[in-house]
Amino acid sequence: MERTDLEFFRKILVQQKDELLRKGLCVFSDLREKESNLTDPLDMAADYTHQSCTLQICDRERRFLKNVTDALELIKSGEYGYCETCGEEILLARLKVQPVTRHCLECKINLEKREKTTFYSASITTHRMEADCE
Numbered sequence: 001m002e003r004t005d006l007e008f009f010r011k012i013l014v015q016q017k018d019e020l021l022r023k024g025l026c027v028f029s030d031l032r033e034k035e036s037n038l039t040d041p042l043d044m045a046a047d048y049t050h051q052s053c054t055l056q057i058c059d060r061e062r063r064f065l066k067n068v069t070d071a072l073e074l075i076k077s078g079e080y081g082y083c084e085t086c087g088e089e090i091l092l093a094r095l096k097v098q099p100v101t102r103h104c105l106e107c108k109i110n111l112e113k114r115e116k117t118t119f120y121s122a123s124i125t126t127h128r129m130e131a132d133c134e
């Protein structure tokens with residue numbers, strides 16, 4: 001990959017990382033505020049639902065953050081932009097849509113097909129979340 005392209009993706013990834021970290025901090029301070037003085041069981045239940053929801057988002061973002069960090073490491077080591085499975089260069093157009101991707105489109109499709117047959121019973125939600133985060 002061209003140096004200028006690498007720099008382009010590095011900038012996007014650094015920006016995404018910053019954003020995630022900022023958002024992550026918001027989620028955590030939000031949770032702290034929620035350690036509140038709720039005594040009504042109904043309020044507490046509602047609060048609990050809200051919290052587990054926040055935690056789920058948090059978990060998803062943590063995973064995405066890891067992917068972003070990994071991608072930045074790959075840029076540093078010069079291995080960014082290559083498919084983990086077949087070793088081919090990933091198309092720039094694909095990377096522009098999904099900078100953290102580690103597979104070329106073909107391998108990703110094959111991978112998803114395999115996942116679908118192997119983990120057929122796995123929940124669609126989980127699958128969707130992963131597709132989102134790559």
Ligand SMILES: [Zn+2]
Nearest residue numbers: 083086104107
């Ligand atoms: Zn591939």
